[in-house]
Amino acid sequence: MLKHDTVLLQEAVMALNVQESGCYVDGTYGRGGHSALILESLGANGRLIVIDKDPVAVEYAHQRHANDPRVFVWHGSFRDFPQALHVAGVTEKIQGVLLDLGVSSPQLDDAERGFSFMREGQLDMRMDTSRGESAAQWLNHADESEIADVLWRYGEERFSRQIAKEIVRVRVHSPIETTIQLADLIANVVRKREPGKNPATRSFQAIRIKVNQELDDVEACLQQAVEWLAPAGRLVVISFHSLEDRIVKHFLRDVCSVPSLPKGLPVIPVFIQPPMRMIGKAQRPSDTEVQGNVRSRSAIMRVGERVA
Template sequence: MCIFHINYDHKSVLLEEAIQALNINSTGVYVDGTFGSGGHSKLILSKLTKQGRLLAVDRDLSAIKIGKIIAEQDSRFTIIHSTFSKIHKHIENMRLTGSVDGILLDLGVSTLQLNDDNRGFSFMRDGPLDMRMDVSSGQSAAEWLSKASLEDIVWVLKTFGEERFAKIIAKVIISTRRYKPIVRSIILSKLICDIVPYRNVYKHPATKSFLAIRMYINNELEEIAQVLEDSLGMLSTRGRLVVISFNSLEDRLVKYFIRDHSCVVSIPPKIPLTDYQIFSQYKSKYKLKDMGKLMPSKKEIERNTCARSARLRYAEKLMI
């Protein structure tokens, strides 16, 4: 059995960079699509005047409880229990479609979830193998593993975790569940740790499998794809979309979305045209301006190892 020591103290990754990328307008309207413990929301609120407004969203009821405390104390702040795919409906109901100045999405798992033994997100903690972001709906990871076919398990591990040992792990899961239900996170973690032949001192052998199962159970990639598409209608002209991702699948999804809706135009020197005048020629097709990518500094990575895989991409909505 391999032993890994991980520090789960809460530290918002790329916190200052994310807020700077939003280019906060003190009287603007903002959406924090992943409230979590409220780190980003609190900093956004500190930049807003009484006229500013922040809508925070989370599908985790534990996060909603924290958000409600802030909402009771700050009239500028609203917290909503929702998935990504429904955010645009809440914006529509609040009559804010096309008026949002910035949308922030931090796609990492929150400390609240990792530190809760009853959630099953962590391969380092023993608890019920649940993995649902919203425990009030859907099937748990244990329920899915108890009935999924070998082919389905292999597909999930390969597709969402890019796990090279997917077939070996899937076979052991199938054989193990015949005599011992896999209902606790530590059981699954030990099972994987004992059979995966590769050892990396920086990554637990169960990392990819836990990621894959979590993403599948919560339909995460489809939810992300939907909110990205919906952001085009929610944002105001020059509104910012800021996304922090922590794995290659999420990052590619964000990267390609921004690329597919962006127009990269080289403006010749001494030509008296602004970016928006150039982009206006393509307004029927292109809706975003790619503002680039930011990565954590060496200092932040040393302070918080969870920041190693973080990538921040952001874009600005063009005048349509």
């Protein structure tokens, strides 16, 4: 099992405010760092629903928690956590949802998963390798305009059109199948380099988001969390890039705010009180954590609490 350092471990579980008899969803199990700490605070009547798209992570969770009746393991996207709750027999509102977004270290470090432009491997990028279209499959049939749109929208890549044009030109003669093949193609197109950043960084991020429908999953999950959280239930989300964090930030701003009302109302009616409130400010890893785990440097955590 490849090593994985859980980001904001103590901070996230503390923000979740775990109650002994509560029911919690860890929507991105990974290698179980957050789940293990949650279980330390759960009593015998508590429940933990762990979810992951990655079959390897799901198998690891099954093995690790095989003898713990409090844990229910489900293979799928966190956007479908209500379905996991149903299968697990949970019918009442829950006390917390935790999302640790992004790619885990074992996924990045396994060359065959195709997430890293630093390692030679098949260009897969699927978090769930049991279904869906790989990055290579998509790149080798998508229209030039669609590729350019994805690179710009999800990677904010300034050279999106030039990269898309080169992909379409090259694939006619040689299908794009490996990570290094794509990374080299991008490097040949991107002439203006960002200091300290590989020229393939933005494009790899964009393609990964597209293949895994990451932002759609986040938006869907956040909406459902509001419906499923019990009063005082917490939503804790750790994001790793600006697109994810923007969605989380705007969502919490909207659900924690009173809608615009006519001036002069003496009292705000209960039925239009915001359903959630912010808990603290956005939190980033400490300097000590970043020094020990450089991949945590871009993480940002936001927390909301159900109030009604």
